[in-house]
Amino acid sequence: MSDRRIATVVEEIHYWKEHNLLPDVYCDFLLAIYTNGEGVGEENTGKNRINILTAIQLTLLSLLLPFAFLVIYFTEFPASLQVSTLFLFVTYSYWMSRVYSQKLTIYYHLSIVTFLLLLLLMSIYISTLFTANQWFLQFVMIINVISWYFFSRRIDIKYLKIVSIFGIAFVILYIVLQKIHILSL
Known part of the structure; x- marks a missing residue:
């Protein structure tokens, strides 16, 4: 066979x-046949890089909420810097949920939960910046x-349905x- 083929x-x-x-086993076998045993080792090196990159991304994603x-x-920090930092965190967690949306693994679920919690935190913080009204915060x-x-x-995630019902x-x-506490005073 020619090199191009x-x-x-x-x-x-x-x-x-x-x-x-x-x-993966079949692909590795075929790569070993067509590359005379040289293609399998190169692919594993790339896979290790991806695993290290994924580990770094997930560690960063896990640390966003704290x-x-x-x-x-x-x-x-000034309020504008705090809000912009929160916005950056929310954007990163949303981006990670989009990256992992095709795989539907634990990484996807972690990124979705982090995104929703950060969005809740940011909306509560912004609402407390503009008004001290408790009714608005509850709203x-x-x-x-x-x-x-x-x-x-x-997106059909059952545990999120349950958590949202408990949250409501x-x-x-x-x-x-x-x-009741306000009326009893």
């Missing part, structure tokens, strides 16, 4: 392996958890208990 076949096998059209609390509650919280429910129905119940219970 072999290169085309090897590219196709890499495509099959990348898109899971064939099991860093967001740190930025808001334990620093004396923002109830809108967030209701949007979680509709979002979970759209918690916010309503909080409003009722606060109203």
Whole structure:
């Protein structure tokens, strides 16, 4: 076979392996045949780089929520810098959810949950910057958890539906208990 044809076949096998059209074992076997045993080692090196990159991304994604609390509650940055930092965190978590949306793995779920929690935190923080009205804050919280429910129905994630229902119940219970406490004074 000519070198050009072999290169085309090897590219196709890499495509099959990348898109899971064939099991990795079959692809490695075919690569070993067409590259005389040289193509398998190169692919594993690339796979290790991807795993290290994924580990770094997931570590960063896991640390976004604690860093967001740190930025808001334990620093004396100006409010505009805090909001822009939160916006950056929300954007990164949304981007990660889009990156992992095709794979539907634990990485996708982690990025979705981080995105929703950061969005809740950012909306609560922004609402407290503009007004000290508790009713507005409660309205923002109830809108967030209701949007979680509709979002979970759209992408069909059951645990998010359950959490959103508990969140709605918690916010309503909080409003009722606060109203009772205000009336008893």
